Amino acid sequence: MKRATLRDIAQVLGVTVATVSRALKNYPDISSATKQTVLATAERLHYAPHPMAVKLRQQAYKVVGVVVPDIVHPFFSDVISGIVDVMEALGYHIILSQSNESYEKEIRVTQMLQATGVDGLLVCLSNETVSIDHLRALQEYDLPVVLFDKISPLLDASSVVTNDFQGAYDAVAHLLDQGYTRIAHIKGPPHPENTRQRFLGYQAALAAYGLPFRPEYVAECHTVTHEEGATFALRFMALPEPPQALFAVSDSVAIGAITALKEAGWRVPQDMAVIGFSDWSVCRMLEPSVSSVSQPGYDIGRRASELLLREIRQLREELPPEHSRVVLDATVQVRQSSLRPTAG
Amino acid sequence: MKRATLRDIAQVLGVTVATVSRALKNYPDISSATKQTVLATAERLHYAPHPMAVKLRQQAYKVVGVVVPDIVHPFFSDVISGIVDVMEALGYHIILSQSNESYEKEIRVTQMLQATGVDGLLVCLSNETVSIDHLRALQEYDLPVVLFDKISPLLDASSVVTNDFQGAYDAVAHLLDQGYTRIAHIKGPPHPENTRQRFLGYQAALAAYGLPFRPEYVAECHTVTHEEGATFALRFMALPEPPQALFAVSDSVAIGAITALKEAGWRVPQDMAVIGFSDWSVCRMLEPSVSSVSQPGYDIGRRASELLLREIRQLREELPPEHSRVVLDATVQVRQSSLRPTAG
């Protein structure tokens, strides 16, 4: 069964396509009698407007592109979910691409998305990305771009990020508030700004509580895996004066650390309190349940979508697009792994 | 900067759009001199073909729709990742939608996808879905549909699924091979066929090894959460003759069971061996590391994509579309939680 067109309906009724089009869109200058018959035959022929024809006229696709480094990642799943919910409510669809943390691929997919004809782009930069010329090129063709999570100060665009600094600060403050004074940190690699901010938040919290920064209490990941968490946790324990608490840059590292500590005979949190970052769903399933800093992935997706939709609207109305910078707080989820046993 | 059209180039050079179009597509009946200048000015004006115009002519969008019940789920992330990889390699894009396990929403999003103009659909049915008329309607308009993971025998379409029966059978056989004879199962709710197959695989393995089916060793989940895993595991332990091993319908249930058992003073796997289903990434991070049956999510996405692309191609060539039914094996990942300590 081939799909019916306006012409098909017009031929059946002996009118022109213009009349049919206007009847279907309920124009006032079409008699209600004609409207009736048009609607009836449209129904009968299972008419549906041809998407591309409409979009060619309207110059609006109602589709936005989404680029994330890695689809298979709980955080990005959350973000995407937030994006989809907002976009679908307004009749927009999303085209999903992943950069695999590759700068080359990021350039490729953004260009492909532009060529596909999206109305805007939601991008989380890859870790490799240094130049943002490929995104600037999109903007020059009036294609709005909103960055989220991993952003670049070089691009004049709206952005939505987690307050990693504050999240880390709060996590460490939570440990400090309980009276811990020797707090270690397993930090991420230097490059992604996000994990650097967590390290800075860690330092700032120590400073705010008048505690010295002890380099021997800081380890730096390369792979950010649970193996590294295990290695560094045990290394900390071997220090002459081992730390009492650990703030890990990610949940995988935190879980690796906890697992290794328990296997080595230490108790969590009695011998070492641990708190992670990201709040994976398994955190609450473990024993002890793992404290973590939860990133508002879903909200990041929502807010980024709203900003993009606003810019798309402004562009359609020939207004200069406004750019906003949204920073969402991360919230500490206190569970057993970081709760200091009441002395007694 | 407005995007250049063929007409812009044509006006600059004093030729017609036809010439420009043919020059850009390297037609033989255009002089190389003209081609040179056309290419040069196309470059200069940053010409890029208008996607909708091309698609309207060609009647092919190079976009497929993907519908999953829930984006925020490791398994579906894997599937989506596989889909994206295959599709992008062939210049296709994917439009992502989620049904939130709602029949109503599944109908809505599939219709929206059709209206948006996709070349085909990859669908995982929601748990609620009973009738598949909405998908049949798509097929009648020559829109190929491929089902994956949760499928329906009522729809004549290609499908790709995990062999849940075999995965469950192998998991239980792995326990039986080690000499366990009292094996419990925490099964899923009756409806999704997938978890029912796991239950059947459990039963079949017992039968194959000549062991009786003991109803007191089977519990049925409603929410399929770690809390239920905890509850049922402890209930099993309270039996006069507790089971020695447990096959859980999901990893969340398995992890909940392990956590509860350990907290209650039992040892895993010494007092109770446990194996889950899905092979979440955390399984290998825990202590003991959790055995599980890994579903080939990425491959399911790949295979489903290939089938869909084949049907799209066949449809373009006016051939009758062939339907295939692909069943991919699940593989048992043996880790500590299900390894019987060597007696001695």
Added chain:
DNA sequence: ATCGGTAACGTAATCGATTTCGGAACGCCA
């Protein structure tokens, strides 16, 4: 001088829907 051939390009239809500009038909009033 006429014919056939070919290189190189133009004309116009086409994809399907939307929209501006008219235009016929009718009624109403002077």
Added chain:
DNA sequence: TGGCGTTCCGAAATCGATTACGTTACCGAT
């Protein structure tokens, strides 16, 4: 009867690219 205003609809342009089908001009051959 002439003029004006509605009502309802048709003609045609438009969105941008593609392509079947001419058409021109120039060549060599007869």
